[in-house]
Amino acid sequence: MHELGDRVIAPDGYWRLGWRRRGQAYSVLLEQRAVMVGGGLMLALLAAGLAYLSLGSTLLAPSEAVLALFGRGEMMATFMVQELRLPRLTAACLTGAAFALAGILMQTLARNRLATPGIIGIDNGATAFAVASIVGMGVSIAPPAMALAGATTAAVLTFGLAAGSGTHGYRFIVAGIGVGAVFGAITQLLLARVAIDAANAAYPWTVGTLNARASGAMQLLTVGLTLGVIAALALARSLALLRFKDATASGLGIVVKVRRFQVLMLSVVLTALAVAVAGPVGMVGLIGPEIARALSSSRGVPVISSALAGALVMVLADLAGRTLLAPIEIPVGIVTAVLGGPWLLWILMRANRSSP
Structure with missing residues (x-):
């Protein structure tokens, strides 16, 4: 920022909000593109949410869905929206945001677009342990x-197997894929050894x-995601610097090891809470950050935009799963896998073409 007379002028591409409190001047800079991208994603999410409440086995006009949402519509429409569709829409928004936020954190930590919790095995580790508790394997x-x-456990194993390379390079990714495969096999073994009802x-x-959705899991996810977004915003400057080499980040005042541990734990907790509600919908952690990065500038890490994009992807994927082959319902994890698979191949192919 620079001063023009008594007025402080914000840099190009930013808005400055200033205020005074007890005689002390305060100000904050808002990146214009980040605000517009966030606003656009929020509007798209609201439109997708309205479509989610309107479409299904029983079609409702958007006006009917809005009236039912506020309890002013017909009794059947109100029941359908408030008791059936709205709780599931809320779950889709929260889990999608948590998966995508965990994804952008892990990608920034590893400086690798492929290092999402789903790809490096954290999703599968959470799923295996959750399944063990459900099928009653003495837990x-x-x-x-x-x-x-x-x-x-999956995160610790991945980091342990990638010892020597840290979170950088493809050794970390390969170790995570291996850990995820092992936990996936454990999950299948658990299901094969129990009665059909438990399976x-x-x-x-x-x-x-x-x-x-497990009882109580939604409340935990709501609290965890709220705190997670606040923590991610508090770490925003550190996240931007962690994209550079460790020596550069340290020289700019970042305690790299402490910040890496904080970012890793935040990503692990968000992933676990989302898996506890929706199971392993790992590709949202890849697609959401990719959309946010494509729309945002490269000045910082798009924390809020990633969360909004992840929520949008999850809502649209679950809506497609509910309606495309109705009355047959496709699990949202299968829909996101169908979407995310080609996306993953595109990332790999583009990386290969750009390599010398």
Whole structure:
């Protein structure tokens, strides 16, 4: 910023908000493009949410859905919107935001677009432990707590196997894929050794769906995501500097090891809480940050835009799963895998073409 007379002028591309409190002047800079991207994604999410409430086995006009949302519509429409569709829409928004926020944090930590919690095995670790609690393998801990334990275990194993390379390079990615494969096999083994009823109860956790939300998990996710967004915003400057080499970040005042641990734990917790609600919908952690980065500038890490993009992807994917082959419902994890698979191949192919 620079001063023009008594007035402080914001740099190009920023808005400055200033205020005084107890005689002390305060100000904050808002990046114009980030605000516009966030606003655009929010509007798109609201439109997708309205479509989500309107479409289904029983079609509602958008005006009917809005009236039902506020309890002013017909009794059947109000019940359908408030009791059936709205809770699932809320779950889609929260889980999508949590997966995408965890994805952008992990990608920034590893300086690699492929290093999402789903690809490096954290999702599968959380799923395996959650399934163990559901099928009653001598464990009585609630699924959210078990998912957190599984996500932490997978993260520790991945970092241990990638010792010597840290979170950089493809050794870290390969180690995570291996850990994820092992936990995926454990999940299948657990399901194969129990009665069919117990396996059916745990099956949604293996593919990713919003149909079987664990009681209490939504409340934990709401609190965890709120605190996670606040923590990510507090770490925004550090995240921007962690994209550079460790020596550069240290020279700019960042305690690299401490910040890396904080970012890793935040990503693990967000992933575990999202898995506890929806199961392993890993590709949202890849697609959401990619959309946010494509729309945002390269000046910082698009934390809020990634969360909004992840929520939008999750809502649209679950809406497509509910309506495309109705009355057959496709789990949201399968829809995002169909979308994310080609996206992942495109990233890999583009990286190969850009390499010398």
